[in-house]
Amino acid sequence: MTKLSKILNRIWPQSIILFVVILVIITNFEAGKYITGGDNLHTEFNSVVNLKRSLFSVWQEYQGLGLLGGMGHASDLPRQLFLLPLSFILPDSLIRWFWTFLTLFIGTVGAFYLIRKSISSFWTEDLLKVNLLALSGSLFYLLNLSTVQSYFTPFEVFTAHFAFLPWMILASLNYFEISNARGDKRGRAPDSAQASESSTSTGGRETFGRTPSKRKDLLILSLVMLISTPASYVPTLFVVYLLASIIVALFYFQKTRVYLFTFIKHFLVIFLINSFWLLPFIFFTLTSSDINVSAKINQMATEGIYLQNKEFGGIKDVVLLKGFWFNNIEPDLEGSYSYMMASWRSHLANPIISVIGYSLFAVVVLGVVFAIRKRSKLGLVAVGIFALSIFMLTTATPPFSWINDFLRVYVPLFGQIFRFPFTKFSILFSLSFSILFPLGILFLAKLIKRNSIHSHIAFFLVSVFLMIIFVFPIFRGNLFYQREKLKIPNEYFQTFDFFREQDPNTRIANFPQYTFWGWSFYDWGYSGSGFLWYGIEQPILDRAFDVWSPSNENYYWEINHAIYSKNPELFKSALNKYDVNWLVLDKHITSISPKSLFFEEFNLLINEIPEVKKEKEFGSIQIYSFKQKIPHKNFISSLDFMESSNPYEWSGYDQEYVSNGDYLSQEKNNKYNRFFPFRSLFTGKTIDGKNYEIKENAKNIEFVSPLPVYNNSIELEIPSLITQNSTLPISLVASREGSIITVKFRLQAPEVLLKEDKQTKSLWKSVIEKDLLTTNANTNANLKININGVSIFDIPSLKNREEKIIGTTSLTSQAVNSIVLSDAKNSDLDSVEVEGETIKDWFVQDEASIVIKNVKKGSSIIVRILKLNDAYSSLTINPVDKVNKKESFVINCDNFRKDYFSYYIKDEERKKLLELSSKNASPCISFYLPTLDHDSAYLVNVENKNITGRGLHFWVLNEDQKTPLIDTYFEKSKKEQNSQVILPPMEKFGKSYSLHLDNISIGNTASGNLIGNINIHPIPYYFITNLNLVDSSASPLEFGKQKFEVSHPNQSLYVIKPDKQEGFVLSLSQSYSPYWKAYEINVKCPADAKALAGRQISNVKCLLTETFPFIFGEEIQNHVKLNNWKNGWIVDDSNVQCPADAKALAGRQMSNVKCQIVIVFLPQYFEYIGFGLLVFTLTVLSISLLKNKRLASN
Structure with missing residues (x-):
């Protein structure tokens, strides 16, 4: 046999895989277009900037106001480093295509080696048969509905998970297998040794006729882990792998010390290799995971998303690997909603296709039986993974659904992490299918006694043919969503180029800001979470980041209120407060309600603000600069005067900032210069958790708020x-x-x-x-x-x-x-x-001022308001009467879910209530309120009660602007409750609102709710929120103006050199975190001050001091929150004075050498430690392997 024929004999399975992948490429690739949309990582738009962001990833500076990273941001480094040289060769439009198709090939080949190892561990009758079976299984991994849905809107995280999951499991298997071979006290060989030495491969590596190397497998495991880290950008996928590897470990369990050490070393290496992204993520989980759970987007979406997954949690969908994508809808370019996977739905509607799918699963079931009968560890691992996945995916199939529901109720974080169980476990599930499928073929061949090579070729051809038929739309160009294959307008790249010439340490506010949902639609086809920040270095205040930062979300509520109340003063105030330098208006963004985009109104609004100046216009993109009242340099500024005020959690506008400018947000139990009892009446975020109480009787409405203790006289200011x-x-x-x-x-x-x-x-x-x-x-x-x-x-x-x-x-x-x-x-x-x-x-x-002498603990202030009864601005809506009189109608508001809904008039506690109930439908009722003026505020009180399923979806539409002023779900209370919502004052001369109540049911999860009277009363919103207490004993902060030099080498480090040795308030324009720390150090290290008085200042000392200020410096303790969102430090004179022994050097006075202040984000050091552990681990394992080889050769 010639050398070429030997090579071909070894690589023909991989060649067939490559051929199939090429067919997929040919039928799906579209030249000249980007593959973009959904969630995407377009790091190729600015490779160097995005690489730096990953190297210093713990503080996500580019995400709006800055935030603690809540994902495995650094994990994407290997992918970025791999693609970096390609970005100099390939055009940007090809980078994501290349990566996406490459992952298909890598994953399928990995599955081939994993399956071949599984089969050859107990059966090596013929290498060709083994290869055919492994090839059929690997093609199953490629050609199934899970893969289709993972790539339909390709996100680098899930494509990397597809690519590397087989390799990670294979690496774990190899390590445990060899360790077991060494640790078996009776000298029994592992499963693979049952094969004859003529077998040339298990899992793609020579294992027979040589001594297995435990060190080598541990090093391979570590390298596979490192290469696979891009899949951990969404850390839940790392958890999925960990669960799979625990299953591997359990099936190789032995009651020996060797196994215990093997187990520890295996998971220790996994931890050490991943620690550069895992340590920061663990820190986020322990300190800030509640932020993600409580974000408005997730409040509104989490339950619905889970129910959409649960809709496909029945066994008939799970075994076909069908997920929620099949019922996902999106508006098209004309604004009409349609199914994203319409072509796939049509394909699977053919009963023949369904029969093929169930037939393929039947073979998998045979494989489960065969693996259990054979008791092959590798086969049993696949069965264990199969069982884990089916448990997580059958969310609508008892008893698994009972356990799932229990965990979601009592462990909210579990519900948030696994709200998309399909995206997390479907690839693992399909991998178990691909391992068990060839075992099923082998079992079937033995049952019917057709075990010849010709029979196996026939089995292979038939199975592959059925797979291709089952997913045939792939080969008709439908692997990707059509709105993912797009030409990005050139004006976006012109915008990238414009901002490359601007100061990177400035902040961009993007518009329109018409919705809190971090998902946008564009007239050129794009739909997704956004992409601008991959090509622009400056931070962008986009809604995609709100789920990780309450400060970002609060900015949205304030800027949205300013825009849609058409208030230029509030708008300018919000831009100043949040240190915005640029405004970018993108008119490509579309909405099903075009009026809500407010393009014309936005331009009218900024025309009234002289600080806003138009800089550039690229097609439909307009760029404006905004002149800050107090400009910052590298996000650092100095403040000379400020009051202190009580903080707030959520608000549509900040009265303290609007009235008095910058202020210090004192925490509870501290003394305030100014205390607002009703700091915020905002219910746009949530109607729960108010720090005030609303009471009503027939004549009055009372707002009641607790007061802090005052042991001195204070003044109550009445607006x-x-x-x-x-x-x-x-x-x-x-x-x-x-x-x-x-x-x-x-x-x-x-x-x-x-x-x-x-x-x-x-x-x-x-x-x-x-x-x-x-x-x-x-x-x-x-x-x-x-x-x-x-x-x-x-x-x-x-x-x-x-x-x-x-x-x-x-x-x-x-x-x-x-x-x-x-x-x-x-x-x-x-x-x-x-x-x-x-x-x-x-x-x-x-305005009036009332002196109050002392305020005792437990005291509260009450604002009593006259309740109007004019049936014009004050209304009572009885839904039962409205329905009986046919003034309002209950209809199904979901055009895609039309199974069942009904409404009844129910007597309960001497009241007539309207009951809505539904299953896989959304009955709704609306009430048009044409008499309500928009410049007035209203208290809306809705009597309601939850019977089953989701609480009522309640939203209020501004009929003039076609924007929802309120969009929320009522609490699922089994007792009658009054849900109180406040509509804030909006634009002058606007008129008419409409109220909407939806009883949403998704899938087989029924919903039922009762609706009682809806009462609406005007309230003096600004009077209530402006009411404040002034404590003259708490003096405002007053300092002189301070100038300084600032260097900002990375996202987590600032070095400030004050010009004067005087105290000041130091402002850092990043969202507040207690883990930002400021230190005073006594070393000045400017580039032009290398020598002073004949002596060299040590650059090493400078580097060490600035890198580890918490060791070499003294912490500035007075860390405060400014303007309710950003960091500040009250820097005393002592913090900027150099020590006495440093005033003279070589006989010269050093009055010009000032002390420095170093600000660091301490959790960034977790990533540094992780890099150190990564390098240390790879170094130790490499040295150990080399040392072992030398000993073996000697």
């Missing part, structure tokens, strides 16, 4: 009602004096009360009366008063000198108020028109 609110609550009072009937207005400003020691006393109230209309009548029967044509009140019969309140309503200070007094025949008896300015003059009320 002006008329300047803060455009509508004024009034009582209409009618009185009779003889035959004269008089109607007057009584302005009742909110009353402020203090509750202390169970005693409630009034602190401030204002009642202003104004005569309005009079008429001379012998009787007042059937008299009516009409306010602005919408609020009509009957005047009751009055006795002489009797006075009655006939109703409560509001007047506006922004328009003319028309008031008409009429009789029973609707004849006008008297009328008056009152200008808005006149209203202001009538009810002028200046």
Whole structure:
């Protein structure tokens, strides 16, 4: 046999795999297009910048306001390093294509070697037969629905998981197998040794006729782990591998010391190799995992996503490897929703295709039986992996579903991590299929006694033919979603080039900001989480990052409120507060409600802000600069004056910053210069967890907030009602004096009360009366008063000198108020028109200040508001009446889930409630509210009760702007509850909202909810939120201006050289974390100061001091939160004074040598330690192997 024929004889299976992969490439690749969309890592857009981000990945500076990385960001380093040289050869558009197709080949070849090892461990009758069986299994790994769904919207993480999972399991198997061979006290050989020495390969490596090398396998394991780390970018996939490797370890279990050491070394090496990304991730999990769980996006999506997975958790879908992707929908370019996998749904609708799929699974089941009968460890490992995967995926199949549901209820983090069980376990499941499938063929061949080579060739051809038929759309160009194969408009690359010329340490706010969902759709086809930041070094305030940072999310709520209330002052305030330097408006972004994008309104808004200047326009992309009130240098600035105020968790606007500028956010139990009892009334994030209470009775609404303890006198500042609110609550009072009937207005400003020691006393109230209309009548029967044509009140019969309140309503200070007094025949008896300015003059009320002497523990402040009853701005909606009168209708609002829904009128506790119930449908009801003005705020109270399944989905639509002002789910309470939502004041002159309630059911999980009355009342939002307590004993911070030099070599390090030896407030424009630390060091290391007075300053000392300031420096302890989001330090004079013994050097005064301040993000050192452990581990293993080889050769 010639050398070439020997090579061909060894590589023909790999060649067939390559041929099939090439067929996939030919039928799916589209030249000149990018493969982009969904979640993507476009690191090729700026390879060097993205590589640096991975090297210093613990603090994700580019993600908006900066945040602690919550994923395995550094794990992508091997992939980036591999692609780096290719980025100089291939055009950017080919990089992701190349990587994606390469992973298909690597994974399939890895599966081939793993399967061949599994078969040859107990059966080596003929190498050709073994190869045919292994090849059929590996092609199964390539040609199945799990692979299709993993690549349909290819994310580097999942394609890497597909590529390297077989290799990782193979490396673990090899190591445990050889260790077992060494550790067997009876000298029994491992499974693979049962084969004859003529077998040339197990798992692609020579194992017979030589001494197995434990050290070599441990080194191979470590290298495979290192190469495979890109799959751990989503760390859950690393957990999936760990579970698989534990199964491997369990099936190789021995009660020996050797096994124990093997087990420890195996998992220790895995930990050490992965520690450079794993240590930071463990730190995030222990300190910040609740951030991800509580993010608005996940609050809204987690349960729904799990239910979508559960929809395919029945055994009939699991065995076909079908997942939630088959029911996933997206809007097309015209805005119409359709199934993403429409072509695949049509294909699988053919019963013949389903029969093929179930037939292939039947062979897998035979493989399970065969593996158990043979008791091959490798086969049993596959059975164990099969069992684990089927447990995690059969979320709708008892008893597995019961355990899954239990864990999700009582371990919320489990529910968050495995909300996508299909994406996490489907590849592992398909790998177990691919191992067991050839075992099933072998079992079948033995059963029917067709074990000849010709029979095996026939089995191979038939099985591959069936696989191809089953996934035939792959070969018709449908491996990828069509919206993933796109031409990216050149203007994006022009934008990349523009920002390459700008200061990288500036911040970009991207627009539009019309939704909290971190998923965007573009008119050129893209749909996904975004890509700009891969080509732009500057941080971008995008919604994709909100799930990892409450500061990022709070920015969204504030900027969104400013834009859609059309308030340039609030908009400018938010840009200043969050240190924004650039505005980028992308008009390629689309929405199913185009009006909500606010393109024209956005341009009108910024035209009113002189600090905004247009810099560039590339097609549909507009770039503006914004001149900061206090500019920062490398994200560092100095503040000279600031008050302290109480912090808030979530808000749509920051009253303290709007009114007073920069402030210090003191934590609880600290003294505040200014304390806002109702710091935030915001319910856009969640309606739960309010730090205030709302109480109602027939006449009033009360807002109640606890107060901190004050042992000194404080001032309660009462804002002006008329300047803060455009509508004024009034009582209409009618009185009779003889035959004269008089109607007057009584302005009742909110009353402020203090509750202390169970005693409630009034602190401030204002009642202003104004005569309005009079008429001379012998009787007042059937008299009516009409306010602005919408609020009509009957005047009751009055006795002489009797006075009655006939109703409560509001007047506006922004328009003319028309008031008409009429009789029973609707004849006008008297009328008056009152200008808005006149209203202001009538009810002028200046700000007031009330002194309060001491505030005891447990005290609270109360704002009591008059409840209106005008049936115009104050409404009561009875859903039962609306349905009975056919003014509102219950319909199915899901066009794709139409199984079952119903509604009933139910009597419960003497109330008539509307019950909605559904299974795989979404009955909904809506109420149009055309009378509500947008510049007023409203308290919305919804009576509801959950019966089963999901709580009610409640959202409020701004009908003018077509944007949802509120979008939330009510708590799943089994008792009747009042869900209270506050609609904040929005744009002037806007009008009309609509309320929507959806009873959403996905799959077989039924939903049922009861809806009672919906009550809506206007509230003086700005009056309540502006109310504040001033403590004169807590002095504001005052310092002089400080200048400094700043160097910022990486994301986690700043070196500041103050110009003056004076104290100041140091501001770091990164979201607050207690793990940012500032240190004063006494070494100055500028590049131009290498020598001073004839002496060389040690660059090594400088490097060590700046690298380890926590060792060589002194910590600046006063670390504070500024503006409720960023880091600050109160730097005393002592922190910027050089020590006395350093004032003179070589006889010269060093007054120009100032002490330095080094700021570091301490968790970054976990990654440094991990790199050290990685290098140490590979070095020790390599030296150990070389040393062992030398000993063997000697």
